[in-house]
Structures are given as structure tokens and as C-alpha cells.
Amino acid sequence: MKAKQIKLVREQLDSNLKQLEPLRNTIVPNKGWIRAIRDAIGMTGQQLAKRMNVKKQRVARIEQDERLGKCTLKTLKNAAQALDCIFVYGFLPNNSLEKIVKQQAQAIAKKRMARTNQTMRLEQQELSENEKEKALKALTEDIINTMPKTLWDEQ
Secondary structure, eight states, rough: HHHHHHHHHHHHHHHHHTTTGGGGGGOTTTOOOHHHHHTTTTTOOHHHHHTTSOOHHHHHHHHHHHHTTTTOOOHEEEEEEOOOOOOOOOOSEEEEEEEEHHHHHHHHHHHHHHHHHHHHTTTTTTOOHHHHHHHHHHHHHHHHHHOOOOTTOOO
């Protein structure tokens, strides 16, 4: 994908992800979602097992696995369907995707500039702080605009 297309995809995803922002502070019930919803609607483990077409012991295991983070997405989706719910799965980035890319590009730009600056210092041609800042900004923008395949090679 070309850099412009990647940027457009990133902007569209950022827009969609903003809608999920209120979910960031959602607290998972201690018993897990399956058990919490099952209890809230007054459904027994046996009744859920019947709806999922599994044995009662399997429901207990599913609820335990959910609490431990060992449940498969398929199992969670099946349980949600049996509870007349919709299973939702997603990622909420800590920052906008645009900001994540900018931070990575800026880190790469700083490393490149440090090498260049060292050479220029040895040749007594070091840039002023203002010039360094402008060069860093320009290099960062260039990296973002070209989206090199190596962007995420460095941490």
C-alpha cells in the first residue's frame, strides 16, 4: 500500500476508534462477562449449557477460562450468542494511530540526525538548535510521507 493510502486508512481507523473511547474505562466483572450476564438474567449454568449444546461442566470451564484469559474468540462468540448478546472484540490504541506513527518516525529521525550531527560537529559545521529542530521536523514528515517498510524495524 502506498503512503497516502496508508495515511487514509489510519485516519479512517482513528475516526472509528474514537467511537470506542468511552469503553476505555469499562471494568470487566470479577466473575467474567459470561457469568455476570448469566447471573443478571437469571440463567443457570445448565440452561446456558443447553443453549450452547455443551455439558454443564463445560460452561463452568468456559467461565473459568474467560476469567483466566484462556477463552478462544470462537467460544466467547458462541457464549454471547447463547446469552442473546453480541460479542465485541477490538483494540483501543493508547494514542491515535497518527500519533503512534509520528512518534516512531520522530524516533528514527532523531537517530539519523544524531549520526549526521556527529559528522557535522567533527567538520565544525554543526547546525544551530533552531536549524536542528526544523531539520528534525522535516525529516519526521518525510518519513511519515514515505512510510518506509523499515519504519517498525527499530524500537
